[in-house]
Amino acid sequence: MRVLRGPAEERIQVPLSGAAILFLLCSLVEILEGKVLPPALHVHCLFIAVFYLAWYATPLKGAVAGSLLGLVEDYLFDFYLGLNGLSKTLIGFCIPYLSRWTSAELGPMRPLLIAGIALLDRGIVYGMLYLLTQRGPETPISAILSSAIVTGLAGEAFFRLYDKFRFPPSNFRRL
């Protein structure tokens, strides 16, 4: 794990191999759950991945990760290429600033934050889609809301699990 020194604080970055594995896993889960789960329970794994990667990255890297994963999501779900890319670029760019401005231990607030931003992501995507095609979302709004909440909870769980894996308590015992 590389530790980079930023201007005001130390930034911990996810290694490239880890990001790649995360990306592949999320893609796989997205495909599977798209076929099995109803829309209301759909967990946006790629969104969680973007959120996680950007949380520990610089704004530019967050935006790049968001753009790439967004394009993958567009490809997997047969959207116009660039719709999710655009929304996740913006979100990937903003999340590093959020991570700096909020305290590291958000506690119960983090799932809400993830759910809120997931909702914002859907809003940008469907808003753009409406502007381009004058068509609203096919998924009901209640399902979108429900999916955002589920994504928030799943994201929080992912944060806890993956952080435990990346930062095992044995490392801290040596300090």
Next chain:
Amino acid sequence: MTEAGRRKPLLGLSLLILFNLLLISVQVRSEDGRTLLRSWGLMIFTPVSLATDFVIDGVYDTFDYFGSLQTFHEENSRLSEENRLLKSELHRLRALDRAFDRDARFAFIRDLYAFDTVLAGVIWRSFPAYNQTLVVNVGERHGVRKDSAVITADGVVGRVTTTTLLSSEVQLLNDANAAAAVTLEDSRLQGITQGTGGSVLLLNFIPNTEVVPEGELLVTSGGDRIYPRGLPVGTVLSSQRGVIYQRISVKPAVDLNKIEEVAVVIGKP
């Protein structure tokens, strides 16, 4: 962080957004089948193209204008000269027209009344409040004598009261001392007009028993041995009953205030 360091993320973000927008724009099609990229291109470049055309046309027109100034100057000089020539030609033609008109009118008088006349121009006019006379530029040398009748194509003007070798004084019909023997054209009643010093004449010696309609024409009767018979004198304006005779106002046939040329009857009428 340096200024360039602060700009780097924003530049990267802008490029990524642009990339995604371009991707979207080549896929989405408008109702008429054009891609969004093409529509955006048209939307962005049409005003640019119009603005460019406007600027280029403006510059071209400016150069064209200054280049044409010399031509305009020459054209202006040519047109000014042409205008001057046309004006002088117009004045000449008007003078000819007036002369022709005048000759035609007096030829008409000669043909109509079968007596000799000599044309004369008015060279002086008396002050209207004093008396109603004018001086013409013909005199004894041209055959004009005292009491020669003075007329125009419209009717009687007056009579010559004084002559010199080259000019004559004319007493107008509306002079207070002027009179003429007349006949009412339709009723054939005889009377005498008398000047009032104003713009109308008075017709005397028409009995109260006669009916004189407004607008009836008065012509000279020839009874005064001055005016040839049958020349228009005026028309009846109004009539009022008097003690024995009616008091009749007459509008002169000739506008006595606007006389420039007259014909003087020479020889016996």
